[in-house]
Amino acid sequence: MPTREPSETRILSVASEHLRQFGLKRFTVVAVAEEAGMTHANVYRYFPSRGALIDAVVDVWLKTTERRLADIADGPDPAADKLERLILALAKGNRDLLSEDPHLFAALSQAVAKRHAISRRNRTRVRALFERVIDEGIASGAFEPRDRDRAIAFVIDATHRFIHPAALALEADVPQASVDARLATLIRVALRVLETGII
Amino acid sequence: MPTREPSETRILSVASEHLRQFGLKRFTVVAVAEEAGMTHANVYRYFPSRGALIDAVVDVWLKTTERRLADIADGPDPAADKLERLILALAKGNRDLLSEDPHLFAALSQAVAKRHAISRRNRTRVRALFERVIDEGIASGAFEPRDRDRAIAFVIDATHRFIHPAALALEADVPQASVDARLATLIRVALRVLETGII
DNA sequence: ACAATGACAATTTACATAATTTGTAATTTG
């Protein structure tokens, strides 16, 4: 007989599937427990609350995209290339989630809006990746901003519209090609700004 | 005896006061009519629906700030100065509304989120002011973008975070001075980008 | 000791129904 998947991971994967299928409102601990082959009380051995279980599902997705971003940031390419790919990957990741998995996107949006710990920590780590790449660009001489902190804030503020879930949801019906073109312009300008010491 | 304020304006000012005090959810046509000294049916002589009345209140505010923006755009100053003041006035107007009148801000946010006609038209007119000032800057030689449409989209996208109600609401608890500093940086950079033909 | 359960209280949600509000139209008033 096959070794059964440990309870915690089984709960998590069932919960993930339920959240995708039914959305936040119709997501119940009872139904998840049943499908995972246990009573709901046992779920509470592994997750302290319904909200914590939902956060755990969102966190899995956040961590997955974080790894993709970290791979980019850790690569051997020039800082400018890496910063561009970092921004594009973040924007595309969130945008694809919105179109391919609206329920999970809604859960992510709520976690961000309500400033859950998972989203605050994700934000901190993603910001750290941006900082690392920009610092690397400064060290290599590719970027020459007059104020490093200001430069980082500028990049994050300027790209906000294409990265933040709440902003992305506003443009759900704008043709993707048009959004892509505007983002490409913004990135090109931001890189030039960092390179030329305008900031 | 004093000539009574005409019904339509009286309804509108009572409605404005009720919206500010009670918010969208507790705003009723019946209560507005009562305070305006008439039955609710008579309100429908002037406004076709509850939603239209709320939109009219929001529209008064939008038009007021539009006039302020138009005054800036019509002024005799250099285009760069006017563009800076345009962005600052828009950002400050929305931000002050958020802190001083959260209920009206919520009504505005909803009108924007649901793409009501009033907000779409406001957006179009405000965008036209931006276009006018940028075109003026191009005509005077102050701005030299390689692509005029791209430049306009860039300015609007980059400042989105400080102007759009949904984005402003996210930063309600960030110290205003810090937000102001970041916006000042963004504006300075945007102007330099327009001036130097980076875009 | 650890995973899981059954039983149970607290909380939330679903649902039926009452009350209110929205919106329309015929009628009244000045």
Add this chain to the structure above:
DNA sequence: CAAATTACAAATTATGTAAATTGTCATTGT
């Protein structure tokens, strides 16, 4: 005739209650 009202249907919201879910804990089984 323009402004307003009364009267009423339709739609929405409030309220009370049943049902389900969330969360706790003592107990069971391994």
